[in-house]
Every structure is written in C-alpha cells, then in structure tokens.
Amino acid sequence: MDNQLQTSERFKPPKTRRDFLGLLAAWSAIAAFVMAILGAFRLPMPSVFPESDSRAKLGKPKQFTVGAQTYFAKQRLWLYRDEAGFHALSSVCTHLGCIAERLDDGQFSCPCHGSKFDEAGRVKGGPAPKGLIWVELSVSPEGWLVADTLKEVTPGTKLLA
Amino acid sequence: MAETDMKNQPSDAKPSEAKPSGRAIGEPGAVRDFAGNLAGTPRTFRQTLIRHGTPTSDRAKSQAVFTNFFLHLLPTRTHLHAIKATTTLGLGVATLVLFVLLCVTGVLLMVYYKPSVEGAYGSMLDIMHVVPTGNLMRNVHRWGAHAMVACLMLHMARVFYTAAYKSPREFNWVLGMLLFVVTLGLSFTGYLLPWDQLAFWAVTIGANIAQSPQELTDALGVTSVFDVGRMQKEVLLGAHYVGQEALIRFYVLHVMVLPIVASILIAVHFWRIRKDGGLARPASADTADSGGAATADMTPALKTYGLMAVMKDKTPVVNREMRNTIMTWPNVIYVIGAVTMVTTLAMLVLGMWFDAPLREMANPAVPENPAKAPWYFLGLQELVSYSAFMGGVGIPAIVVLGLALVPYLDREREDVGVWFSGAQGRRVTLGSMVFAVLVVVGMLWFTVRNGWLRNWEATAHVPQIVITFFNPGTVFVLLFALWSVAVVKITRSTRMGAIALFTCFLVGFVILTYFATVHRGPNWDFYWSQAEWPVH
Ligand code: HEM
Numbered sequence: 092m093d094n095q096l097q098t099s100e101r102f103k104p105p106k107t108r109r110d111f112l113g114l115l116a117a118w119s120a121i122a123a124f125v126m127a128i129l130g131a132f133r134l135p136m137p138s139v140f141p142e143s144d145s146r147a148k149l150g151k152p153k154q155f156t157v158g159a160q161t162y163f164a165k166q167r168l169w170l171y172r173d174e175a176g177f178h179a180l181s182s183v184c185t186h187l188g189c190i191a192e193r194l195d196d197g198q199f200s201c202p203c204h205g206s207k208f209d210e211a212g213r214v215k216g217g218p219a220p221k222g223l224i225w226v227e228l229s230v231s232p233e234g235w236l237v238a239d240t241l242k243e244v245t246p247g248t249k250l251l252a
Numbered sequence: 253m254a255e256t257d258m259k260n261q262p263s264d265a266k267p268s269e270a271k272p273s274g275r276a277i278g279e280p281g282a283v284r285d286f287a288g289n290l291a292g293t294p295r296t297f298r299q300t301l302i303r304h305g306t307p308t309s310d311r312a313k314s315q316a317v318f319t320n321f322f323l324h325l326l327p328t329r330t331h332l333h334a335i336k337a338t339t340t341l342g343l344g345v346a347t348l349v350l351f352v353l354l355c356v357t358g359v360l361l362m363v364y365y366k367p368s369v370e371g372a373y374g375s376m377l378d379i380m381h382v383v384p385t386g387n388l389m390r391n392v393h394r395w396g397a398h399a400m401v402a403c404l405m406l407h408m409a410r411v412f413y414t415a416a417y418k419s420p421r422e423f424n425w426v427l428g429m430l431l432f433v434v435t436l437g438l439s440f441t442g443y444l445l446p447w448d449q450l451a452f453w454a455v456t457i458g459a460n461i462a463q464s465p466q467e468l469t470d471a472l473g474v475t476s477v478f479d480v481g482r483m484q485k486e487v488l489l490g491a492h493y494v495g496q497e498a499l500i501r502f503y504v505l506h507v508m509v510l511p512i513v514a515s516i517l518i519a520v521h522f523w524r525i526r527k528d529g530g531l532a533r534p535a536s537a538d539t540a541d542s543g544g545a546a547t548a549d550m551t552p553a554l555k556t557y558g559l560m561a562v563m564k565d566k567t568p569v570v571n572r573e574m575r576n577t578i579m580t581w582p583n584v585i586y587v588i589g590a591v592t593m594v595t596t597l598a599m600l601v602l603g604m605w606f607d608a609p610l611r612e613m614a615n616p617a618v619p620e621n622p623a624k625a626p627w628y629f630l631g632l633q634e635l636v637s638y639s640a641f642m643g644g645v646g647i648p649a650i651v652v653l654g655l656a657l658v659p660y661l662d663r664e665r666e667d668v669g670v671w672f673s674g675a676q677g678r679r680v681t682l683g684s685m686v687f688a689v690l691v692v693v694g695m696l697w698f699t700v701r702n703g704w705l706r707n708w709e710a711t712a713h714v715p716q717i718v719i720t721f722f723n724p725g726t727v728f729v730l731l732f733a734l735w736s737v738a739v740v741k742i743t744r745s746t747r748m749g750a751i752a753l754f755t756c757f758l759v760g761f762v763i764l765t766y767f768a769t770v771h772r773g774p775n776w777d778f779y780w781s782q783a784e785w786p787v788h
Pocket residue numbers: 340342343344345347348351404407408411416417421424425426427428429431432435518521525530531532
C-alpha cells in the first residue's frame with residue numbers, strides 16, 4: 092500500500108533533509124560536469140595565432156617620395172605618402188573580407204557585394220558596415236617602415252616622415 | 253528450413269550438436285563430432301547469422317523483422333497509410349540513403365585526400381585524374397551532397413504540409429531541425445576542402461559572416477569588452493584568415509564530428525518515429541474499413557506497449573493494431589529497397605555524366621568574382637549583400653528558431669496526416685504563395701532599380717544600425733510575419749497561420765536562390781543572364 096502511494100502522481104512527499112542533500116549532490120555533479128565541458132571547449136580557442144607576427148617591413152621611408160601610392164599584395168594594403176606623412180589603408184573589405192579594388196580615381200570598389208569606399212576609406216555605398224581599416228605604421232629601430240596588419244589606428248592618423 | 257521458436261534455436265538442430273557434456277577427452281566420438289561440425293559449419297554459421305530461413309508464415313515474418321538488428325527499427329506490422337506513395341514521397345528514406353552514400357564515398361576519398369594547404373589541391377587533381385574510379389567517387393560525393401540537402405528540404409516540407417509535426421511528434425520535428433543545421437554544416441565544411449578559388453573565397457565570406465555580430469556590438473559600442481563576432485571567427489578558423497588551421501578544423505568537423513553527430517541524431521530520429529506510433533496518419537485511415545470510431549486521444553496503434561503493463565494508466569486499445577496493417581516483411585522492405593535503388597542509380601548516373609567543378613588553386617590575393625556559395629546558401633548570400641549580420645546570422649536564426657517552435661505554437665489536433673490539412677489549407681497555401689511572390693519579386697525589383705538607403709541623397713549617411721535593422725531582407729521577414737498573423741486572425745486557426753508562414757519562407761527561399769544563382773554576376777550586380785557578364 093505504501094509503495095503504491097509513493098508511486099502515485101498525486102502524492103507529493105514532504106521535502107526532507109535527505110532530499111535536500113540529494114539535490115545538492117545532483118546539482119554539484121551537474122555543475123562539475125558543465126565546468127568540465129566548458130574547460131574542454133576552451134581548447135579550440137587559439138591563444139597563439141599563425142599570423143602572430145603580423146608586422147611586415149615595407150621599406151625604408153626615403154624609398155617613398157611624396158605622392159607615392161604603393162600596393163603590398165601580401166599584406167593587402169595601400170601605402171600612401173603625402174605632405175603630412177605616411178598612412179596605410181587595408182584593402183580587405185569590411186563587409187565580408189573580399190579584397191577591394193582601387194580604381195583610377197583613388198576610390199575603392201569591392202567585387203563581392205559592391206561596397207564602395209572613397210580615397211580615405213570611408214563607406215560610400217554598398218553593405219560594408221564601416222570604412223576601410225587604417226593600418227598601424229611605425230618606424231623600427233633600424234629605420235624600416237613597418238606595418239602591423241592586425242592593428243588599426245583612428246582614420247586620419249599619419250606617421251610623420 | 254522450419255520456422256524458429258522464441259528461443260531462436262534452429263529447430264532442426266542435429267542431436268550431435270546438442271551433445272551431453274561429460275565425455276572424456278580423447279574418446280573417438282569427439283573426433284567424429286569435430287569432423288561433423290566442420291562439415292556442418294557453413295550451415296550452422298548461416299543459422300546463427302540469420303537465425304531463420306526465408307519466412308513464410310506471419311509469425312516467421314514478424315520474427316524476421318523483430319530479431320534482426322537493422323530491421324528491428326521497423327515494427328513487425330506497418331500501417332497501410334505509411335507505405336502509400338503520397339504519404340512520404342519516399343523523401344526521408346532517400347535522405348538516409350544519400351547520407352549513407354556520402355559516408356561511403358567520403359571514406360574512399362579520405363584515402364587519398366591530404367588536408368594541407370600545399371597538398372589538398374594536388375590530391376584533388378590526383379583523385380580526378382589518377383585514382384581508379386576517383387573521379388566517379390568525387391562526383392557522386394558532390395552531387396550526393398547537393399541531393400541530400402534538396403531531399404532534406406523537401407522532406408521537411410512534406411512533414412510540414414502533412415501536419416506530421418503535431419503531438420506527439422513535436423520533439424521529432426525539433427530533432428529534424430537539428431539535423432537540418434548539422435547537414436548544412438557538413439556541406440559548408442566540405443566546401444573548403446578542395447582548396448580551390450571558390451572554396452577559399454566562399455569560406456572567407458562564411459567566416460566573416462561568423463564575425464558579423466560586430467556590426468551590432470560596434471553600434472552598441474561594446475565590441476572592446478564583448479566581441480562574440482571575433483570569438484566565433486577565431487574558433488572557426490584558428491587564425492585571422494583562412495589558412496592551414498582553418499583547413500584542419502574544417503576537415504575534422506567534416507569527416508569526424510558532424511558525421512558522428514548526424515548519425516546519432518538520425519538514430520534518435522528513427523527511434524522517435526517508432527515511439528511516436530509510426531508515421532502520422534489521419535483518423536480516417538483507421539476508420540476506413542475497421543468500422544470502429546477512432547478518436548484522436550486513443551493510444552496510437554503500433555506503439556510499443558512494453559511498459560504499459562507495469563504501470564497504472566489508461567489501457568491501450570487492444571486488437572485495433574491489426575486493422576489496416578500489413579506485414580512489414582516483405583512489403584515495407586520492398587518499398588525501402590526500391591527507394592534505395594532509385595536514389596543510388598540517380599547518383600551514379602549523375603556522377604558518370606557530370607563532373608563536379610574544380611577552379612584554379614586558392615589564391616588569397618585575388619578574390620573570385622563573383623564568389624558564389626553552393627545554391628542552398630545563395631539566398632542567404634543575397635540577404636548578406638544587404639546586411640552581413642542580418643542576412644548571415646539574424647534572419648537565419650529567426651527562421652530556424654521560428655520553424656523549430658512551430659509544433660509548440662500550433663497545437664491544434666485536427667487534420668494530422670492530411671496534405672495541407674484540407675481545402676482551407678490549400679487555399680491559404682496558394683494565397684501565401686501569391687503574397688510571397690509579390691513581396692519578394694517587388695522588393696528585389698525595387699532594390700535593383702533604386703538601391704537602398706545609402707544610394708539616396710537624404711539617407712546617404714544613416715548610421716549602420718539603421719541599415720542593419722531596416723533593409724530589404726528584414727522587410728520581407730516583417731511582411732511575412734504580419735501576413736501570417738493576419739491569416740491567424742481571419743481563419744482563427746494557428747495551423748493556417750503556420751502554413752502561411754512556412755509557405756512564405758519557402759517561396760522566399762526559392763526566389764532568392766534562383767535570383768542569386770541566375771541574376772547576380774560580378775560585383776554582385778544584376779544581369780539578365782550570364783551571357784551579359786563583362787569579360788576581362
Ligand atoms: C538527415 C536528415 C533526415 C533523415 C535521414 C530523415 C529521415 C526520416 C525518415 C526515414 C522518416 C520516415 C518517413 C519518411 O520517409 O518521410 C522521417 C520522418 C520524420 N521526419 Fe525526418 N529525416 C531527416 C531530417 C528531418 C528534418 C529536417 C525534419 C524537420 C524539421 C524532420 C522531421 C521528421 C518528422 C516530424 C517525421 C515524422 C513524420 C511522420 O510521422 O509522418 N526530419 N525522417
């Protein structure tokens with residue numbers, strides 16, 4: 092009779108200390124399991140990248156005359172030198188990563204979904220959510236002009252030559 | 253051979269096989285027995301393997317299904333409705349057959365394929381030109397993948413329009429949605445492996461879609477603290493650009509992780525079909541010749557009653573199971589065999605006649621123009637050309653979640669197992685088709701002609717967030733939702749609303765896919781046909 096009562100759905104036995112301990116055990120087991128899984132899934136998140144040395148020497152500053160506009164295919168960037176100094180624009184489209192083509196008038200146009208950017212990389216049309224990236228430039232101790240393709244600077248920033 | 257009994261022992265076992273133990277080693281009888289056993293081994297092996305001969309009686313036929321590991325997936329008797337061609341159109345089985353074909357051809361390709369940036373493209377060329385039957389296997393693998401996605405979508409549409417997702421099959425529908433996502437994942441990860449231009453650029457675009465939540469976090473100004481987009485891309489690629497790390501990751505997902513997940517999900521999918529009482533069928537399928545009234549709340553026939561005997565609950569209706577059913581062996585086996593043969597044959601013929609394409613080797617410096625994904629992703633690619641985040645993440649998530657919730661939002665019990673749930677459903681389907689065609693074609697026409705916010709003087713400088721939430725894609729989805737709500741209001745039926753929504757999405761998918769396949773060319777510009785593409 093007792094057994095039958097217990098298995099009936101309508102009979103809810105009062106909570107006891109044992110239930111409490113049981114629940115505690117069950118939940119700590121679940122928590123431990125979840126933590127273990129989270130720990131395991133930390134693995135695919137890389138902490139070192141194959142491109143970890145994303146800096147590249149572009150040349151000596153004096154190689155580039157004022158007004159020079161040079162493309163570096165491997166780094167996918169355009170290097171400009173004007174009176175104010177150097178700056179570099181990444182040609183990687185901010186929409187979905189195709190390579191924007193620089194037209195004769197200095198503007199950019201992306202072949203993949205038709206994003207358009209002006210000479211300074213500002214969005215002119217198409218789906219790109221933001222302007223082309225201004226890549227960080229610096230001069231190394233040995234006097235090389237170095238670009239770090241994974242670092243960006245505020246548009247308009249120029250490296251004094 | 254005579255039919256077997258429940259103990260599965262060959263009834264014609266020779267007395268010598270069941271020899272009494274206790275004979276001393278070395279007695280001459282043992283050697284004779286050994287010789288006899290050896291001679292009889294082919295027969296006894298067959299008996300232990302198959303355990304019965306060709307079954308003739310109903311009982312033996314039931315046994316044939318019940319005691320076989322592979323066949324016991326099926327009930328021993330099957331409802332007539334389930335093998336009517338118009339019930340399933342054979343689509344679920346065809347999807348399964350394609351999955352198996354893909355596993356087989358895939359393992360064969362693995363024998364030669366090298367998942368490395370230097371080796372991958374070369375091994376594809378080897379497979380195509382040097383490996384015996386390599387080209388055929390590759391073709392079957394490629395066309396099979398396309399066909400599996402097609403059958404999967406048609407299967408889903410069949411389940412939807414026959415209202416087979418309703419109680420008690422809600423969860424199986426959810427499992428189906430998971431299978432849908434996993435199958436698309438399989439195809440996306442497979443796309444990179446040939447390492448040709450198309451693979452490289454389509455996957456670059458895909459990986460950047462994973463990064464596109466930045467569009468939203470940038471607008472909210474929280475990217476620096478909470479950059480999900482970047483995390484997703486880094487986990488997917490193991491790097492900042494598509495390269496060796498990405499190739500290995502995609503390979504592991506494609507040949508190990510996703511096939512295993514899919515196999516497990518398929519097994520559970522099938523198990524649920526049995527536990528849910530076989531395929532959904534209308535009440536009329538039972539009343540037809542049985543005479544007895546069948547009501548919706550009766551325990552479905554063909555359910556496994558094992559546990560019902562040991563608990564207190566409603567007693568299942570007995571003796572109804574036999575009505576309108578046929579022996580699974582051999583009838584259902586024939587049907588499944590026929591679908592298997594037709595599907596396999598179709599793939600072989602496709603594979604012999606048409607070669608799967610392979611472009612030039614991947615070149616990270618020059619984008620493929622246009623870089624089109626496989627056809628089933630092209631609709632998304634069109635949406636992505638309005639907003640990367642909404643088209644690539646937002647709208648797909650809404651569609652998948654929305655579809656997964658359908659059985660929980662529409663709980664009407666009538667007309668299960670009836671195509672379109674009857675005449676009203678057919679009208680709603682037609683009406684929704686017309687509506688969706690007008691909306692999608694109209695929006696595409698408008699966008700191609702006039703562009704969108706950025707192309708207009710007054711709105712040229714609206715912030716990105718406005719475009720993210722207000723673009724041709726979100727307008728479709730909103731109009732579809734409003735239409736479906738209107739249908740629910742007018743028909744006072746959630747089933748009709750569900751039909752309206754599903755039809756709109758289906759039509760939208762078909763038109764966008766067609767449009768992006770045929771009318772989008774270089775720079776994602778509009779062209780009437782590929783003949784008009786500029787040549788350079
Ligand atoms: C790898 C993918 C899949 C395989 C191999 C598969 C296979 C099957 C098979 C063999 C059946 C038996 C009936 C038939 O042949 O149509 C079935 C039924 C069913 N499938 Fe799938 N399926 C898959 C994906 C899906 C998807 C994407 C959905 C929906 C979201 C889905 C939902 C269902 C439901 C609810 C049933 C029960 C239908 C009924 O009772 O009439 N399945 N599936």
